[in-house]
Amino acid sequence: MNWKQAFTSSIGKKLVMALTGVFLILFLIVHCYVNALVFLEWFGPLGRGYKAYEGAAHFLGSNPLTRIAEIGLLAGIILHIVQGLMLFFDNKTKRPVDYNVHPGNKSSKWYSRSMGLLGTLILLFLVLHLYHFWVPNRYQQLVTGHEKDLYLLMELTFKDLWVVIVYILGCISLAYHLLHGFWSAFQTLGLSTKKYTGLLRCVGTVYSIVIPLIFIAMPLSFYLGLLPDAETARAATQTLAH
Amino acid sequence: MxxxxxxxxxxxxxxxxxxxxxxxxxxxxxxxxxxxxxxxxxxxxxxxxxxxxxxxxxxxxxxxxxxxxxxxxxxxxxxxxxxxxxxxxxxxxxxxxxxxxxxxxPWRAKAFPVIKDLMVDRSAFDRIIQAGGYISVNTGNAQDANCLPIAKDKADESFAAAACIGCGACVAACKNASAMLFLSAKVAHLALLPQGEPERRSRVMNMVEQHDKEGFGACTNTMACEAECPKAISILNIRRLNAEYIGAVSSGRD
CATH class of the missing domain: 3.10.20.30 (Beta-grasp domain)
Known part of the structure; x- marks a missing residue:
């Protein structure tokens, strides 16, 4: 048994999905934490959220270690997408003649059967998301050596109602994808034992609801004007004590 | 009534x-x-x-x-x-x-071709068993009872997995026509017992290989198999199968 065989069997392919999935779950915690710093605007003097968020974003954006980790993240996402699509199409061939009557939701949850569809929706959202933030920021960094004011970029991006709606739909897709994917990854990794399966289900459900909700709160807050605009917040940071 | x-x-x-x-x-x-x-x-x-x-x-x-x-x-x-x-x-x-x-x-699966009307060919299951679902023992006099101590919980768990009757309902219910529940029951009931220990690593590798060769799909963990299994075989067996697989891969023994 060599490593290639080990990761190309039906279980091996699932291991690739589970390992990259757990990696992406961990990434989402960091992503969510850093972006949620904007909400410090609600808990302190004006400019506190702006300063904390810009500081953390700049630290991550200019740090060579996190830039290398970014390559790993990209590889993880691509592996998860490619293996996921391959499994989706491969599994489809395993029942050449379909049933006339389908079981529907009698024996399984709709979202557990729709991971391919939910994943594709997340991928479409991801392309738009990278186009909105990652691409322009990295481009400017490359050309001028300075990152964009990401708080301002968020504020401007989330002025459009359709963008806000697409982001909310993307986060809902993510929530359902995680609702199955979180526990499923641990099951595939052989860790969802009788003793831990309840705990994993519980943590997975909380994670799948809380993280997407925090993400949804960002476009919604900017659109509804619940956060100060970048100019005011930036000006206020000048008067904040270090 | x-x-x-x-x-x-x-x-x-x-x-x-x-x-x-x-x-x-x-x-x-x-x-x-x-x-x-x-x-x-x-x-x-x-x-x-x-x-x-x-x-x-x-x-x-x-x-x-x-x-x-x-x-x-x-x-x-x-x-x-x-x-x-x-x-x-x-x-x-x-x-x-x-x-x-x-x-x-009839059951619908690439690995279960229809023979006639509602009858399908389930010999793929036999070949999965042949690939490793056995133990090798020397014949001779029957051993003394209780000479192999087995913990009660292990014996119970093994017995629950061994209740699988190989009907193929798990494959029929699975959206991927995967036989993971059947395969996992057959791997788990032996993996839990000392009698299954000598072939433990090769068993799981060979049986998974045969499962894939027969044209069954991969597991999405939808749990439809467990819901439809007439013997209520638990997906905890699939958890054990996955752990056995990882153990066999990382041990490097064939």
């Missing part, structure tokens, strides 16, 4: 052989007793077809007491019909009312 008779409409998949195109045929059956099993109702239908000079419907059945795993009908979208932890032979007609329409299909 009060006994009653009913008339039913059946839509049954008819297929001459593996090569031919099949289609649904509609049949009417009259005066079916609520005390009959689903297969007895099919016996009545077949008698009717024979008396009309038509070919009876081919379907698998053997013990008719829910322990052999031969019967295999996909009834109204569910393997073995609507009752949980029940094989088709133990599904009884009191489930249905007069005038009901029931759709009966």
């Amino acid at each position: 009060e006994h009653y008779n009913m008339n039913l409409t059946l839509k049954v998949w008819r297929q001459q052989n593996a090569q031919s195109q099949g289609q649904f045929e509609t049949y009417q059956v009259k005066d079916i007793s609520s005390e009959m099993s689903f297969l007895e109702m099919f016996d009545v239908l077949n008698e009717q077809l024979i008396s009309e000079g038509k070919e009876p419907i081919t379907f698998d059945h053997d013990c008719r007491e829910g322990i052999c795993g031969a019967c295999s009908m996909f009834i109204d979208g569910q393997p073995h019909g609507p009752w949980s932890e029940t094989t088709t032979c133990q599904l009884h007609m009191r489930q249905y009312k007069n005038g009901d329409t029931i759709v009966v299909e």
Whole structure:
């Protein structure tokens, strides 16, 4: 048994999905934490959220270690997408003649059967998301050596109602994808034992609801004007004590 | 429960052989007793077809007491019909009312080709067992009882996995036609016991390889298999299978 065989069997392919999935779950915690710093605007003097968020974003954006980790993240996402699509199409061939009557939701949850569809929706959202933030920021960094004011970029991006709606739909897709994917990854990794399966289900459900909700709160807050605009917040940071 | 008779409409998949195109045929059956099993109702239908000079419907059945795993009908979208932890032979007609329409299909999977009508070829399961679902022991006198101490919880868990009758409902229920629940039950019940220890690593690798070779899909953990299994085999066995697989891969032993 060599490593290639080990990761190309039906279980091996699932291991690739589970390992990259757990990696992406961990990434989402960091992503969510850093972006949620904007909400410090609600808990302190004006400019506190702006300063904390810009500081953390700049630290991550200019740090060579996190830039290398970014390559790993990209590889993880691509592996998860490619293996996921391959499994989706491969599994489809395993029942050449379909049933006339389908079981529907009698024996399984709709979202557990729709991971391919939910994943594709997340991928479409991801392309738009990278186009909105990652691409322009990295481009400017490359050309001028300075990152964009990401708080301002968020504020401007989330002025459009359709963008806000697409982001909310993307986060809902993510929530359902995680609702199955979180526990499923641990099951595939052989860790969802009788003793831990309840705990994993519980943590997975909380994670799948809380993280997407925090993400949804960002476009919604900017659109509804619940956060100060970048100019005011930036000006206020000048008067904040270090 | 009060006994009653009913008339039913059946839509049954008819297929001459593996090569031919099949289609649904509609049949009417009259005066079916609520005390009959689903297969007895099919016996009545077949008698009717024979008396009309038509070919009876081919379907698998053997013990008719829910322990052999031969019967295999996909009834109204569910393997073995609507009752949980029940094989088709133990599904009884009191489930249905007069005038009901029931759709009966064969198991659908690339690895389970239709032989005729509702009968499918499940020999893929035999080949998975042959690939590793056994233990090697020297023959001779029977060992003393209790010379191999096995913890009660391990014995129970092993026994629960060994309850798998290999009917294929897990494959029929799975959206990927994966046989992971069957495979995991066969791996787990031996992996839990000291008798299974010598071939532990090679067993899981060979059986997974055979599973894939037969054309079964990969597991999405939807848990439809567990919900439809007539023996309530738990997906905890799939968890154990995955752990055994990882253990075998990382141990480097073949």
